[in-house]
Amino acid sequence: MAKIKKILLVLAIVAGTYNLQAQGKIKVSRFWVELKDKGGKANRFDTSRPYEFLSSRSIERRAKNNVRITMQDIPVNMSYVYEMAIFPGTKVLNISKWFNAVTIEVYDSTTIEKIKALNFVSGVRYLGKGMVPDPSLVITKTPENISDALLVPFDLTPVLSFKNTDYGKGTAQITMLNGKSLHDMGFSGQGVFIAVIDAGFRQADRSDVYRQMFSDKRMLAAVDFVEHDGDVYNDDNHGMNVLSCMASYIPGKMVGTAPAASYFLLRSEQSASEFPVEEANWVSAAEYADSAGVDVINSSLGYNIFDDPALSYHYGDLNGKTSIISRAATIASSKGIIICNSAGNDGESVWHYIGMPADAENIISVGGVDVNASHASFSSYGPTSDGRIKPTVCAMAENTAVASVNNSVYGSNGTSFSSPVLAGMVACLVQANPNKTSQEIMDAINKSSSHYNMPDNNYGFGIPDFYIAHTILGGNNKFDYTKDQLIPLTYSTGFSKFFVRYYSVKSQEVTITLSYTKKNGKIKRKTKMAGHADAGSFFNSPFIFNYMTNKKKVKKLKAGTYVITVKTDTATFTQNFSYTPEVKN
Secondary structure, rough: OOEOEEEEEOOOOOOOOOOOOOOOEEEEEEEEEEEOOOOHHHHHOOOHHHOOOHHHHHHHHHHHHOOOOOOOHHOOHHHHHHHHHOOOOEEEEEEOOOOOOEEEOOOOOOOOHHHOOOEEEEEEEEEEEEEEEEEEOOOOOOOOOOOOHHHHOOOOOOOOOOOOOOOOOOOOOOOOOOHHHHHHHOOOOOOOEEEEEEEOOHHHHHHHHHHHHHHHOOOOEEEEEOOOOOOOOOOOOOOHHHHHHHHHHEEEEEEOOOOOOOOEEEEOOOOOOOOHHHHHHHHHHHHHHHHOOOOOEOOOOEEEEOOOHHHHHHHOOOOOOOHHEEEEEHHHHOOOOOEEEEOOOOOOOOOOEOOOOOOOOOOOOOOOEEEOOOEEEOEEEOOOOOOOOOOEEEEOOOOOEOOOOOEEEEEEOHHHHHHHHHHHHHHHHHOOOOOOOOHHHHHHHHOOOOOOOOOEOOOOOOOOOOOHHHOOOOOOOOOOOOEEEEEOOOHHHHHHHEEEEEOOOOOEEEEEEEEEEEOOOOEEEEEEEEEEEOEEEEEEEEOOEEEEOOOOEEEEEEEEEEEEEOOOOOOEEEEEEEOOOOOOO
């Protein structure tokens, strides 16, 4: 499995299901069928009546983000779907309004040729094979276009209290993002809708860490786009682990980054195999989330190598425009949804690079670091094949605290977990800044990050500071925007990296120096960084407690007292702190 542990409401497609009591199994082929049009006057939907196919939240999100409702949002013409479904042994799996396409499976190889010949079909793409109950023993049902996505209740849950909260084993991962600062201000995701698109959520409905979420009725919907059986709680446990990074709430044991948000659990991934049909499932799940009015999507999934090598991608395809799933992620972003997607776990593999849809444009592709903020060796690298820096930002992916199906909390590895850790904080930032567009939110996250002034294809823009991101958005009433200031370190003692952030009221040059106080009291300069700060912005500078000498040898700093000095043309700021050797995992 060379993939990312795939681990890297209007169209909720409640597809018809085979009678699972059927004993016979048969091989089927799956296809993505694109349609020439949406039927014109034969389609009862119209952009002038969006409430017939989009929820009020979805429409409001579009309005806030200045997004027009277009033909892309109009549901597929169901008469076309019915005409395909009438062929014996044909099953309609999912429908995509964005691509005007239908995912089908057939057991007779001649059927697809008949479907290709239909005058409303513009193209067909092979998505792989599968084993299903013998169609001759079952009755199939064609899915419909519209679902209960339009009826999702608005979240009116109370704000959870975070005064003196013990985050348990989740402490390090939220501390790294300075996320507690937003929780302390009362922003823990309340009123924000998060869709988790994943492989399954085994026993999440019986887990202690989600008891608060279910009690508050903040688990809004669970939809299976793979087997269409309406049950995501008996499938793979990966989505359950992912969800815990955000939604868990047991003070002293584990508290996630968005414990007061509301959730949609959407299964698109078949963890037992790897075929492009899972991309098509993801598209329909994302469209469901869009129609429901979701604000944030977390997708800890990624694709590059498939079980059928002929279907696998190549590095040249990693451009955000080739794969169906990456194109869909870009479309979802264009609707005002913030997408957080794991970068991938192929950093040490032959593939090496991020997966899809992490290559999509205008989404947050999340890489991974360890507790010391150093690049996790497995975290996938950029750039995309068209030269864009990836990942976008990073969060904790090594020994990240997650909940298990047996109610324990343990450390696990993967960008599958750095993505939801970050996505939860994105939801908190959305709550704190309800009038900001998704683009403004994403820009602030990037600008708050440790490597913003020097991004690369290991860290992207680096590790965000959500207190700084909130400040950049202008809504931090605890911050004095009229004064230049050196921001106190989020953490230093015990970590092998720290990040200096300096707020500059005016446009000016900034020099930051790290010095060490010897036992004899003399100051020894260790390293210096300089750059330009724009007016009303933060200058971010990462310092590493390993440094290069003139002989180009890596040396480690000693335990002791250090001084950060920031100089501009008109001011000097200093901050002292103590350093002890790095934390051991």
